[in-house]
Amino acid sequence: MSEKKLKHIELFAGCGGMSLGLEAAGYKLYLANELSPMAGETFAYNLLNETLEGNKAPLKTLWIKSQFPKDSIDKRLRENPFEAPEGNYSDIDDCTILNDKLLIGDINELLKILEKKPVLVKSIKNSEIDLISGGPPCQSFSLAGKREKNNHKNILPESFARLAGMIQPKTVLLENVKGITSPFTENKIKYHAWLEVSKAFVLEGFVPVCMMLNSKYFGVPQNRPRFILLAYRKDIFKKLLKNNFNNDILNLSNNFFEKVLKNKNSLETITVKDFKYYDIENNASLFDGVILPKLTHTERTFISSGEAIGDIRTTRFSYIVNKTKGKYANSLNDIFKIDFQKGIEVKNHDPRNHSFLIRSRFRFYQVVEQFRNGLKKGAIDMFTGKNISDDLRVELLDEFSHHKLLFFDENTNREIDIIPQSIKEVEQLLKLIPTKKHSQRALAEFEPAPSQLTIPDDLCHYHSDHPRTLTVREMARFQSFPDWFEFKSKVTTGGQMRKFEVPQYTQVGNAVPPLLAKSLGELIKTQLNSIN
Known part of the structure; x- marks a missing residue:
């Protein structure tokens, strides 16, 4: 019974x-x-x-x-x-x-x-x-x-x-x-x-x-x-x-x-x-x-960003519900069960189109996220135009020398991944990719996501191969929705429509x-x- x-x-x-x-x-x-x-x-x-x-x-x-x-x-x-x-x-x-x-x-x-x-x-x-x-x-x-x-x-x-x-x-x-x-x-x-x-x-x-x-x-x-x-x-x-x-x-x-x-x-x-x-x-x-x-x-068993979305990292692929390699995702599908046909495609996983400036900025955030705390703040201060000491500039160059940033090569008219050779080179790049949004940051792969999930532009993916915002599906994973749950209506909205429209990103973030x-x-x- x-x-x-x-x-x-x-x-x-x-x-x-x-x-x-x-x-x-x-x-x-x-x-x-x-x-x-x-x-x-x-x-x-x-x-x-x-x-x-x-x-x-x-x-x-x-x-x-x-x-x-x-x-x-x-x-x-x-x-x-x-x-x-x-x-x-x-x-x-x-x-x-x-x-x-x-x-x-x-x-x-x-x-x-x-x-x-x-x-x-x-x-x-x-x-x-x-x-x-x-x-x-x-x-x-x-x-x-x-x-x-x-x-x-x-x-x-x-x-x-x-x-x-x-x-x-x-x-x-x-x-x-x-x-x-x-x-x-x-x-x-x-x-x-x-x-x-x-x-x-x-x-x-x-x-x-x-x-x-x-x-x-x-x-x-x-x-x-x-x-x-x-x-x-x-x-x-x-x-x-x-x-x-x-x-x-x-x-x-x-x-x-x-x-x-x-x-x-x-x-x-x-x-x-x-x-x-x-x-x-x-x-x-x-x-x-x-x-x-x-x-x-508990703290030792918190689910990290990598565990949450690492199995659907590449958006050009199609994924099938219950057929991804993510233990976390498949556990959600098991907890929130429904009767559905096998072979259902995971929906709401379309990436947004970004310009070079945005991709380069996101790559910067991804790199800086890996810095130790003091240098992370120093890098953000440099990005936002604050004065930093010469000693800090030397330390920052040492950190940047272990990572590739995304530059634009005007000679070949294409984007290139290179390790900066000087702190001035980094500063010149940052002048090309300014932002008024100081809330932006990259996910930390081995930590839970931060709570700002209502506005899609506030967060970018943790992996350097993917300098982009999160898809609706990735945000849904962070909210613990199963992969079969499909979000309807518009993906985003703007202008005066923000006052009353609730598109997919907002639906997920408010849930x-x-x-x-x-x-x-x-x-x-x-x-x-x-x-x-």
């Missing part, structure tokens, strides 16, 4: 990283919501097995509001989601079955519909949802609230909490960037967004437990710090507390819950002195799989790593099973 799957609702679903991980942990998707139709196209294709294209209305993907009818899918996929609420079309009515659906559109428009259609809310609540998860932008959220009224992002955490309060799932999982822990000032008062978000969930009847994780501890080949809030419906929390009597983490959460309710008319009096989050870097022993998730990897989601899902599942 197969184990009963837990039901979950996914808000701010993106391309599906969280849902993919939760599915592997034993959850079944009840309902998902995503603002961007571009990210939704990827979600529908991989999680719902539904292709969005042409003029055929999909069965599982519904638009909350749109300016276009349901048989104009191509237009809906390119619609600005911030203008969609002005439309007169909606795919949701009193008779809509929400189970196994993806709803495209603004969560606040969804809330309006649910408030007007209690029959839909009743059907969801009757399904007894185990988990609602998602990652709303939270960095400047405050319940004190009159900041930038026109900033849509500032109300999203409260919208998440309101929907959770409406549905009353057993648990809530919120994921966010590390920046949520940095204080911000409003009306000369200092606030912490993570604390404000915690208060919001308390007011909806949930007891929070907060932590700062890093994806590299859970098998993801990326140094990716992430804030996580787990919150338990009050009755569920009481049972968890009973099973873990006198647990310091749960006791602190319980005290915070009671204090917020007692002071709900003066929430500003509750500060970071009244609550805390647990940082995996400082409190690793607490991450034992009881209240906080258990580490699956919750499926391996991290799986670990969190398994923790919640274990906790719920322990109290049943």
